[in-house]
Amino acid sequence: MARRFIIANWKMNPTNKEEASALAAEVESQLPESQADREVIVCPPFIYLQSVRSVLNKSKLGSQDISCFEGGAYTGEVSGRQLYNMGVGYCIIGHSERRQFIHETSEEIRAKLRTCLDNKMIPVLCVGGGLKASDDEATIRAMVRKQFNEGLDNSPIDVLLVTYEPTWAIGSGRTPDPDHVSRIAAFLREQQDELHVKEMYILYGGSVNSHNASSFRDIDGFLVGGASLDGHEFAEIVRAFK
Ligand code: PGA
Numbered sequence: 001m002a003r004r005f006i007i008a009n010w011k012m013n014p015t016n017k018e019e020a021s022a023l024a025a026e027v028e029s030q031l032p033e034s035q036a037d038r039e040v041i042v043c044p045p046f047i048y049l050q051s052v053r054s055v056l057n058k059s060k061l062g063s064q065d066i067s068c069f070e071g072g073a074y075t076g077e078v079s080g081r082q083l084y085n086m087g088v089g090y091c092i093i094g095h096s097e098r099r100q101f102i103h104e105t106s107e108e109i110r111a112k113l114r115t116c117l118d119n120k121m122i123p124v125l126c127v128g129g130g131l132k133a134s135d136d137e138a139t140i141r142a143m144v145r146k147q148f149n150e151g152l153d154n155s156p157i158d159v160l161l162v163t164y165e166p167t168w169a170i171g172s173g174r175t176p177d178p179d180h181v182s183r184i185a186a187f188l189r190e191q192q193d194e195l196h197v198k199e200m201y202i203l204y205g206g207s208v209n210s211h212n213a214s215s216f217r218d219i220d221g222f223l224v225g226g227a228s229l230d231g232h233e234f235a236e237i238v239r240a241f242k
Pocket of ligand 1: 165169170172205206207208223224225226227
């Protein structure tokens with residue numbers, strides 16, 4: 001059976017542990033008893049991983065980032081080993097907000113992806129960019145291919161999730177033409193063999209909500225930001241995904 005992934009990216013929300021646990025509990029209570037082929041993954045801020053983990057049952061735990069260092073004297077960093085030991089199964093890597101605002105480099109992204117895999121977690125590699133809806137598709141393909149290739153180091157990967165997110169669609173309430181998303185997804189899939197990835201899934205992210213979720217086709221899931229902060233709305237997206 002095909003696997004599907006619906007990922008909640010809470011970003012820097014909420015502001016305290018009680019609200020984080022309550023949101024996780026709301027998500028859990030709203031999810032259908034049997035989600036069949038879909039895996040739901042909740043990515044809270046690091047400081048809430050433990051409290052959210054104790055609430056999750058039908059869904060899995062993910063992180064929004066990972067250190068590129070294995071371990072040692074790196075103030076403020078959280079290692080792959082620490083995340084794995086906390087029960088994290090998936091790590092978002094190379095989100096455009098980190099590329100843009102924290103100036104994460106391709107070298108760091110590649111190192112993060114490697115340490116994620118070395119610690120038996122599944123990477124969710126974000127690619128995209130495109131500051132304007134009018135950007136032409138050839139430019140987007142070139143950009144996405146570059147980020148995709150730069151993120152991988154040619155050693156074999158069992159399972160990889162790749163999320164296509166146009167920057168202009170993130171948090172804006174605007175989404176690209178679903179046909180454009182399908183074409184980019186197909187383009188990314190064409191490169192799977194060349195990059196030694198055994199199982200690859202293509203997700204879309206950027207202003208996904210319960211109303212537009214069913215319009216996207218030929219993708220394997222969503223990365224959801226704003227709409228994942230409402231448990232009911234998020235569960236509706238899980239249900240709406242075809
Ligand atoms: P959004 O965020 O759903 O709020 O647009 C998506 C993301 O940044 O992952």
